Amino acid sequence: MNISEQDNFIGVIDTRLLRGELRVREPMRKHVSWRAGGVADYFYLPADLQDLVVFLRHLPRAERVHMIGLGSNLLVRDEGLRGVVVALHARLNDLLLIKQDEEGDLIYAEAGVPCAKLARFAALYHLSGAEFLAGIPGTVGGALAMNAGCYGAETWQIVEKVKTINRAGKLHERNPEDYLIGYRHIALQQEFDSVNDEEWFVGGWFRLQQGDHDNSRQKIKALLAARMSSQPLNFPNAGSVFRNPTGDYAARLIEVSGLKGYRVGGAMVSSKHANFIINDGGATATDIEAVINMIRDTVKKKTGIELIQEVRIIGDVGNDR
Structure with a gap:
């Protein structure tokens, strides 16, 4: 459903102000890599950054907002999601x-750029x-939000600065010094005072060094081959x-706890990589969450280590993790 086909959005926004696409009661299984989950009340595809600014400025302040990229780190509960995705x-x-100087060049990437595309662009x-x-397997926005990494490298190691948008539709440029940066975790140094202070990454500048195209392409090829063979x-x-x-690996702890191959419905701990839960046919979000909870509880009981969840779970039932 296009914005132009509606007079109002949530009874307040004059949709003539917007250029994006609005969908109502959108199945979120179409937008998460687990291919499971409930429906969102509203689903908005902004036309560009300025359209997103206008959208947030006119959205009722009480309406909850969920920003997503490729949905590669997300589970939406079967009961659905209130608010706007x-x-x-x-x-x-x-x-x-x-182009910069002898210290290297910058690449600016908006939040929706797939991480793999940014890697190939840099190599080019x-x-x-x-x-x-x-x-x-996600986007720049998600990589910034969780300091995504693999094979010994992390996103914020190459960040020069970022662009964010807050709940009121105001844009900011921030430096790494503005954040507490940790393993798979990012937080602003300042505390949020209100819903208007909630921020999301909409772009980033990445400082990279001069290299060799062929060498970078070979590194990417080797990395993808390793990923294919192990995941x-x-x-x-x-x-x-x-x-x-x-000092340890979640996959090892899950495996020694006897959970490889454990399943609930169509959700199963992968026999190839124990820190992956796969949908091998018809899994619901409830199935997947049940497997996640079983892993956490069993590993804690058998090893004494409490695993910290990397994926986000959002939706109506229970508390968001």
């Missing part, structure tokens, strides 16, 4: 090379340092479900 991956995808322009992003990519999944605890 804003999908950034379709149209917030500007990707620009900014003979820039090194972004190759690891080819192994992250169950032929089934719907959301990547690593839990963070690795200090």
